[in-house]
Amino acid sequence: MSVTEMFSYIQGFLSADQDVREEIRKVVQVLEQTAREILTVLQSVHQPSGFKEIPSKCTKARELFCTVRTQVADLKTKFPVEQYYRFHEHWRFVLQRLAFLAAFVVYLESETLVTREEAAQILGIEVVREKGFHLDVEDYLAGVLIMASELSRLAVNSVTAGDYSRPLRISNFINELDSGFRLLNLKNDPLRKRYDGLKYDVKKIEEVVYDLSIRGLAKEMDTVGDK
Template sequence: MKSAFRNTHCLTLSRYSLNPNPSILHFVPFIPYSRSLPSPVSRSLPSRSPLCLALFSTTMAGGDSESPVTSPSLEKQFEKFRVQLEDSGSLRERIRAVVMEVESATRLMQASLLLVHQSKPIPQVLEKANAQINVLKDLYNKLAEVVRECPGQYYRYHGDWRSETQMVVSLLAFMHWLETGNLLMHTEAAVTLGLNDSDFALDLEDYLVGICFMSNEMPRYVVNQVTAGDYDCPRKVLRFLTDLHAAFRMLNLRNDFLRKKFDSMKYDLKRVEEVYYDVKIRGLATTGDSVGDQGILKI
């Protein structure tokens, strides 16, 4: 029976060998038959004869003898890319360092303005907030010097300080309204922050988003002022937001972040209208101009 097995094994080797000549079989060592279970690795591999495995190992070893050589032009191009990416990363780190200082000054300004919701005197509140304006102006001048090192790349790095600038504009606009009752214009905001240069200016969308952020503070301000006994505040805020909402209607806004923020303005206006309506029907509102007596605006 053992001789029959050896004959069958030799026949199998002759089928898988490159040369079907049986004389080649004397180069293959005899592998004794074992009834032990195959290892997990061997079970996952397809069944092959020892000669096929030897030929396969020789082919794989010879295939890795030569490594690909990078062409000089390709290596030169990617070396240039490496230098550009490293320079860009270094510039972004410097920009981010300045932006973190802008965030710190903005938080201090915002903390000062929050006192207006506690019925603190407006001149006292504005005095603390105005102290940060010069700090912000110096920081934006510093940021402009960093960006000018890479001419023509303003919008490449603009996203690194976009959200911070929008918040700064909203705070400045709220302060301006508390002081004058009017809207802070784009040119006025640019001059205040020192962003009136041609190569480093106040982006128009950042200004508009900042104005939308400012309108979000109006309903809270109205509620707190009425609670404190200022029943004429809803009429003033209603007139301001109505004019502002009508002005935004003139713009053809796309379906982006600015459009979403503008859509939130109508809810701010509606909340102020509801407060004014409650004050009006209770007879607490003083007699004002016709704008305050127009009633609830249908949106």
């Protein structure tokens, strides 16, 4: 094979690779739009009247996750299954965002932490790498950490809405989450940086709880807790 033929072959390979990446980008853009729609639905819970609408907003978000599963199924067809990590960077961000949204919905519904398996099921993907398109541990953890920031905001807005017991429950949950992350030896730099922000979320929520306590609203929270 001559040098010209060799580089012509390489150019054909690069062009085919670029075509695959372009097809992936198109689907990812659609996924990002759906993620924004889910976020818009869930953001309304931060409004004073939004707390009463949490069940209906979660139901709406669940319906939109059906669309996510359809779009992910389409994404799976755009690249060879064994080349997941070759193209992973194209959907890493949106997958972390969707993992966060799944975690937020589950928390709003039950005030529990979504498992990686539950999050993967909501998104219509696998957990085991060998089965194809899956939810990486790192992407799952990144989604959980994004949720922590969202809950710190929810704690503040709960007070505005007159829900004084919710910040305490959020505080307990975030402290448990922080304890769990302390057990991990994180070497993934982006994930480590995101985890470093968790301490600020913990501090922010603790300040909300403290403020409620000095205002004499802790008794109300304790009463709710006893019930």
